Amino acid sequence: MAHVAAVDDAAWESPWRVRPVGSRVFLSFALILTALLTPAWPGCVLVAVIALALMLCSAQIRPSLVALVTVPPILFISVGIIPIAVQVGGTPFFKVTPDGVATALNVLAHGIAGTLALLLLVTTTTMVDLMGWVRRLRIPGPVLEIAELMYRLVFVLLSTTVAIQQAQQARLAADAPFRRRMQYAADAMGTVMLRTWDRAVRLQGGLELRGYEEDLPTLQPTFQPAGGLMVRNVLLIAAIWAVVWWVA
Numbered sequence: 001m002a003h004v005a006a007v008d009d010a011a012w013e014s015p016w017r018v019r020p021v022g023s024r025v026f027l028s029f030a031l032i033l034t035a036l037l038t039p040a041w042p043g044c045v046l047v048a049v050i051a052l053a054l055m056l057c058s059a060q061i062r063p064s065l066v067a068l069v070t071v072p073p074i075l076f077i078s079v080g081i082i083p084i085a086v087q088v089g090g091t092p093f094f095k096v097t098p099d100g101v102a103t104a105l106n107v108l109a110h111g112i113a114g115t116l117a118l119l120l121l122v123t124t125t126t127m128v129d130l131m132g133w134v135r136r137l138r139i140p141g142p143v144l145e146i147a148e149l150m151y152r153l154v155f156v157l158l159s160t161t162v163a164i165q166q167a168q169q170a171r172l173a174a175d176a177p178f179r180r181r182m183q184y185a186a187d188a189m190g191t192v193m194l195r196t197w198d199r200a201v202r203l204q205g206g207l208e209l210r211g212y213e214e215d216l217p218t219l220q221p222t223f224q225p226a227g228g229l230m231v232r233n234v235l236l237i238a239a240i241w242a243v244v245w246w247v248a
Contacts, residue, residue, distance in 0.1 A: 016059045016124040020226040021133035024125050027233045031117035034240055040109035043244045051116035059124045077111040127151050160195045164188050
């Protein structure tokens with residue numbers, strides 16, 4: 001769960017925060033669609049390289065954070081393609097076929113490219129800015145407010161868990177016998193739930209004291225003009241499709 005806070009902090013500090021949210025959403029989803037619709041070579045490779053380069057260079061996301069958020073989904077995709085590459089049944093019972101390997105590598109390329117394109121949006125856009133942008137699409141307010149409150153409660157749960165973990169480490173819980181560590185873990189889970197519930201109730205009380213009725217408006221930063229950014233995004237996507245068409 002600490003990854004969530006790190007990604008959120010990176011999005012707040014990213015120089016892309018002054019860019020209009022719509023341009024970031026368009027670029028990310030255009031790259032995702034390009035990864036889905038183009039061949040693994042060169043389409044998915046170009047999408048993955050461009051998304052990674054934008055995160056590391058233009059958006060100035062730390063390489064350690066990029067690795068932290070990309071390695072788990074890539075490992076998940078890698079494990080998921082094993083049944084595609086392996087044929088079960090016959091003699092031998094487990095058999096790796098060239099067609100299966102080719103299909104598995106194709107799925108892996110599409111999955112990695114799409115994941116990196118989505119992470120480009122995640123690491124550069126805060127939930128506050130994204131909800132403010134979605135609010136303009138006339139989505140019912142209560143739906144967005146529930147999403148915002150649930151996102152806030154994630155950090156409440158995270159801070160409570162970290163505080164309890166640090167307290168247990170200060171008491172040398174890691175050096176205790178196995179049975180005692182299991183007891184500490186059970187106690188910690190119960191305490192986290194109770195304290196999180198208490199803080200959620202306090203959050204609700206704070207909203208009521210502020211006169212909450214139907215809307216939770218948030219301040220939006222001053223964004224750059226979107227025209228030039230959208231033109232660059234369109235040219236970037238068009239360049240990828242041009243390369244794919246030329247190679248094909």
